[in-house]
Amino acid sequence: xxxxxxxxxxxxIILTFLVWLGWTPPALALTEEQKLVSEVWRIVNxxxxxxxxxxxxxxxxxxxxxxxxxxxxxxxxxxxxxMLAKLDDPFTRLLRPDRYRNLQVNTSGELTGVxxxxxxxxxxxxxxxxxxxxxxxxxxxxxxxxxxxxxxxxVATKSLTLDEAAGRMRGPAGTEVKLTIERFEGGSIExxxxxxxxIALNPVTADLRTVEDAPDMQIGYIRLTQFSANAAExxxxxxxxxDAQGADAFVLDLRNNPGGLLQTGIEIARLWLNDSTIVYTxxxxxxxxxxDAGHEALTDAPxxxxxxxxxxxxSEILAGALQDNGRAQLVGERTFGxxxxxxxxxxxxxxxxxxxxxxxxxxxxxxxNKLGIxxxxxxxxxxxxxxxxxxxxxxxxxxxxxxxxxxxxxxxxG
Numbered sequence: 127x128x129x130x131x132x133x134x135x136x137x138x139i140i141l142t143f144l145v146w147l148g149w150t151p152p153a154l155a156l157t158e159e160q161k162l163v164s165e166v167w168r169i170v171n172x173x174x175x176x177x178x179x180x181x182x183x184x185x186x187x188x189x190x191x192x193x194x195x196x197x198x199x200x201x202x203x204x205x206x207x208x209m210l211a212k213l214d215d216p217f218t219r220l221l222r223p224d225r226y227r228n229l230q231v232n233t234s235g236e237l238t239g240v241x242x243x244x245x246x247x248x249x250x251x252x253x254x255x256x257x258x259x260x261x262x263x264x265x266x267x268x269x270x271x272x273x274x275x276x277x278x279x280x281v282a283t284k285s286l287t288l289d290e291a292a293g294r295m296r297g298p299a300g301t302e303v304k305l306t307i308e309r310f311e312g313g314s315i316e317x318x319x320x321x322x323x324x325i326a327l328n329p330v331t332a333d334l335r336t337v338e339d340a341p342d343m344q345i346g347y348i349r350l351t352q353f354s355a356n357a358a359e360x361x362x363x364x365x366x367x368x369d370a371q372g373a374d375a376f377v378l379d380l381r382n383n384p385g386g387l388l389q390t391g392i393e394i395a396r397l398w399l400n401d402s403t404i405v406y407t408x409x410x411x412x413x414x415x416x417x418d419a420g421h422e423a424l425t426d427a428p429x430x431x432x433x434x435x436x437x438x439x440x441s442e443i444l445a446g447a448l449q450d451n452g453r454a455q456l457v458g459e460r461t462f463g464x465x466x467x468x469x470x471x472x473x474x475x476x477x478x479x480x481x482x483x484x485x486x487x488x489x490x491x492x493x494x495n496k497l498g499i500x501x502x503x504x505x506x507x508x509x510x511x512x513x514x515x516x517x518x519x520x521x522x523x524x525x526x527x528x529x530x531x532x533x534x535x536x537x538x539x540g
Contacts, residue, residue: 156192159202163191166206166220166479169471174218175482177410182212199475207287216246216288217468218482225289226478239296240264240303240320243384243438244275245464246288248496252276253283253291256462257382257436260331260351263320265512271382271436271462272310279304299324310435329357332364334371338518340531346373346427347516347523350394353386353440358393365397365424375428375530377523378448379516381458381507385439388467392417395447397424398454404447406487407467429454430526433501438462446488446499455529456501458522465495503529 156164167188170179179187191209196202206220241262247254253275258265275283278294286294295303304319332348346368350361368376378398385391395404399419407415431454433445442461448454465486471479487493508521516523 157196159196159199159205160192162199162202162473162475163196163205163209164188165473167191167209169479170210170213170218170481173469173471173481173483174213175410175466175484180213180215187212203477214248215482216248217466217480219287219289219480221289221470221478221480223476225293226476238299238324239322240305241323241325242269242295244288244291244295245438251284253286253288255436256384256438259325260349260382261512262325263323267318267320269305269307269318270310271434274308274310275305276308276315277304277306295322297322328360329354330360330364332368334368334373337527337531343374343531344372345527345530346371346376347379348376349379349516350441351383353383353388353390353394355387355390357386357390358397361394362397362424369425369427373425373427375430376425377430377432377516377526377530378454379432379523380437380441380445381432381434381515381522382436383438383441384436384462385441385464388440388443391440391443395419395444396422398429398448399423399451400426402447402451402453403489405443405489406491407484408487409484428530430529431456432458432522432526433461433499434459434507434522435462435498437499439464442494442499443486443488446492446494449499449502450489450492455503456499457503457505457526457529458501459504459507460500461494461498463494463496463498465493465497 171184187209191205194205196205203220203222210218210220241259242264243256243259244253245256246252255269255271255273255275257271258269277283278291281294283291297303299322301322302319303322304317306315306317308315329352330348330350332346335345335347337343337345348361348364350357392404396419400421400423402419404417404419429448431445431448433456437445438461442464445456445461449456466482467484467486468480469483471481473479485493485495503525505522505525510520514520518524
């Protein structure tokens with residue numbers, strides 16, 4: 127009798143634990159919409175970087191979400207977006223099927239739109255430009271990192287999620303979209319009409335240059351605009367080609383590079399570093415993991431890296447690794463300051479979920495989130511045309527050349 131009473135008393139405890147894990151008794155069978163909401167909740171519950179969920183009772187958030195009336199998939203998406211908004215983390219977000227497909231295309235090599243990487247400022251909640259893609263309509267129109275995007279076709283961006291804003295800027299090639307921009311420096315407000323285009327992501331451009339004041343020295347200039355899937359292979363080819371042509375030193379230009387695939391950033395760092403830590407990641411249990419470079423560097427020639435406020439995410443991982451390991455000196459302006467790592471999860475209805483799963487630290491354990499990386503030589507960018515970037519008129523680039531021509535200033539790979 128006592129044994130039976132014990133099991134009966136234990137049953138509510140077991141039931142409570144199973145429900146906490148996301149299990150629902152058969153009598154309370156979920157609709158398809160509720161199942162999708164519960165699926166998202168479980169992913170965030172086990173993967174989100176902050177186990178306090180930014181001070182939110184995540185279980186209660188689930189209960190309220192499941193009580194929401196959901197008659198169709200669109201209402202389920204709206205419920206999920208409301209649930210995720212409780213985290214106050216713009217990088218943890220639902221990607222509806224069409225947007226999820228577009229994101230996968232974006233990282234694989236081609237997209238259609240204006241070519242502008244954007245983010246929501248965590249403090250002001252204002253949509254801002256991180257960086258335009260080189261040669262894209264936004265770049266040609268002169269949109270700069272830090273510019274606030276107030277409206278898209280007359281719709282206030284403060285009423286839009288990050289992906290809704292991105293979706294409004296995408297569209298068929300040849301169509302127009304009007305952005306109302308508040309300039310980062312000066313505060314002037316202007317309307318810019320952009321014509322959408324098909325944007326091929328050729329992330330690496332490179333050439334060999336002779337220094338006028340040091341004719342015996344040749345510098346390999348490499349500009350990396352995005353960490354897409356093909357960037358590491360193109361970077362390796364560029365380094366090997368320039369090295370074969372006799373490059374004595376290199377300038378790696380990461381200005382206005384908004385990041386991309388973390389693994390690509392790791393692979394590119396390994397092309398420059400020998401036997402070094404590239405980055406530490408810290409998960410919700412404060413457990414450190416690291417990515418390291420073996421003895422795989424393609425060159426030990428001196429290196430200077432150019433950065434600015436549009437240098438973000440994977441670009442900051444690369445820049446921080448090269449700086450902290452003494453492999454390169456950084457020239458330019460403080461970087462953007464995105465030190466959070468997202469993972470993508472496939473959902474059962476072909477949509478996706480981006481979740482902040484960790485933060486990263488540089489090899490010297492610097493947390494750069496919202497702080498950025500300070501370059502070794504702070505050089506404010508002077509106004510230059512697109513075709514003058516990386517020329518003698520470009521002040522940060524010229525500073526990099528001067529550093530490289532000074533004997534012993536810049537470290538080698540070791």
